[in-house]
Amino acid sequence: MSGSATYRSAPEHPTSVERLDPGGVDRHLAELADVLCSCVHGGASVGFLPPFTAADAYRYWRDVRDLLGAGGRVLLVARRDGLVVGTAQLVLATPANGAHRAEVCKVLVHPDARRDGVGRALMDAVDAQARRYGRSLLVLDTVRGSAGERLYRAVGYQVSGVIPGYARSTEGTLEDTTVMFKVLSPNPVRG
Template sequence: MKTINYQWLDAAGAQQELAALCNVLDGCVAQGASIGFVKRDAQQMNHFWQDVVLSLACGDKQLLVARCEERIVGTVMLVLAMPANGVHRAEVVKLLVHPDARRSGIARALMQQAEARAGQLGRSLLVLDTRSGDVAEPLYRSLGWQTAGQIPGYARSTAGVMDATTVMYKAIGPAD
């Protein structure tokens, strides 16, 4: 069994790993993941990660990566930039596991570590959205996430279909 290591990357670390981050994102898009991209476009993916680097630098996001034999195979981010009335919450985004590394518990471990980090940062409520019926939905439920509702026709898939999204939340601590 291969060892998986987890690491929180800062802006400089993410900048150094741009190619690896783009590779994970590209692998997920190639498999039809509903993660904001409708086609495999290296320039758009690089631009996305460059924006993440800027958000990491100013503290608006935190990025956790999973490594298998030093290669990044998974990611998850916490969006911390919230309005004044929402500083108690964070959004979980871009839970990605490269297709070559799936079915080994990486997504679960990434989520558990992201939840723990959010709690350490004083966040008591987490939110996310996922394509309705996606393989990630049962994972989130198994981790104690609740469904707030569903929005039809929310996002276009890589196949060009308008998919619904399920909005979920998890209370991880006492509300202040």
């Protein structure tokens, strides 16, 4: 999957974010796999460890496609010049007492498209989708001190706590994870 097109875009080529359905995953499977492989090979701690192959990435995205088909999950992709340069997922499936919240996961930005507003565009779209589904609380976890944590803080997430040695890094060391949350709107008062 390496050797992909360079994603850096001039300001006149803005990022667009759209929601993919299962058919969209099939149509963009190679691009989705490229983003995931590039992130994992770049050291991102997103649940996968080396050796991580293109076949592993294709399998992951097919599993996501199946979850989309079952409902309860939203997949967003960021595009530049027609190419997928980032992804984010919103997991809506919760117990009845948690129907006001959702989990944000697999926020991925291709290394060639980082520090150019793609992550922020994805997070803004996550907020909009969460509101669309009536969610008022978002939760996520990320590697402590990472660029992801800085992005999440910048878009309004607060730290709930840190779990030491939570996940193994791509280098094999145990990394601390920061658990974060964002309140989109106050809880309604029920009588």
